[in-house]
Amino acid sequence: MSGETLQVYFLGTAGALPTPARNPSCIMVRRGTDTLLFDCGEGAQQQMMRARCGFTINAIFVSHWHADHFLGIFGLVQTMSFNGRTEPLTIYGPTWVHEFVETVKKVARFNLKFTLDSVEVADGSWVRFDGYTVTVFGVSHGMPALGYVLEEDPRPGRFDREHAIELGVPPGPLFGKLQRGETIRITKDGTEREILPSDVLGTPRPGRKIVYTGDTRPVSQTLAVHAKEADLLIHDATYDESEIKRAAEFYHATARQAGEAAAAANARTLALTHISSRYTDTTAHMNEAKSAFSGDVIVPEDRFMLEIGYRD
Helix, strand or coil: CCCCCCEEEEECCECCCCCCCCCCCCEEEEEEEEEEECCCCCCHHHHHHHHHHCCCEEECCCCEEEEHHHCHHHHHHHHHHHHHCCCCCCCCCCCCHHHHHHHHHHHEEEEEEECCCEECCCCCCCCEEEEEEEEEEEECCCCCCEEEEEEECCCCEECCCCHHHHCCCCCHHHHHHCCCCCEEEEEECCEEECCCCHHHHHCCCCEEEEEECCCCCHHHHHHHHHHHCCEEEEEEEECCCHHHHHHHHHCCHHHHHHHHHHHCCCCCEEECCCCCCCCCCCHHHHHHHHCCCCEEEECCCCCCCEECCCCC
């Protein structure tokens, strides 16, 4: 369905270690009434309260099994249960996700009052939701690690109201049927005829697209495919260029490399995240990313919310 709100809450933007200003990795995406978490580092619950975005989570996607990306899940599921949640919750992740979810259940013991499920995903997997799909791609982090693409279904082309009237379609409910892709039948000048949606709708328009890399070395060729024309690319930018050797050693990216990936994908906006605790000033990150990418670049603070609009 087109017209749904699409909001991204940057609940945790720190690297491996939290800082007074940044929590470990946690990205919340809210589309209409659906809310998804991509990673859930420690302190995620408090960030949700501070951001006033609630605990109603429909699914959690974990990028990899480094603790700064999953420790917050333990407390979050306990809080959900305490608050009376009864709906099942599914955690998606790479190899070991089943073992992880069993561990969460053991820690919760008798306190968990809803079903907690696990689904292992890998490069090429996809998960279907109402009106959009989350697709999985592999990244390079020295262990099983994944990135995720949230992409909406294509929207119908623009409705040509004047042409519909010329064809004899009266304004009203039949307009809505055509816009929803339904074929209708009308009678004009005593003759019954069929009106197809393609008669009054323009070329289908793309939905919105958000890409989250998790932690990774540069994988520009992969992203050029999976993040092509992304409205938002959320990319590992743990280091600036002065630490490029360290970035390679620990399977991370620099801000400039993130900019190069965004340029290769022709993204609309680049968000630099997973900022190492060594940086209190991210000016260099911003400048280096902009040197490689001409689109919008942000280094979001924790709890910053970005609303994603349509390109047209």
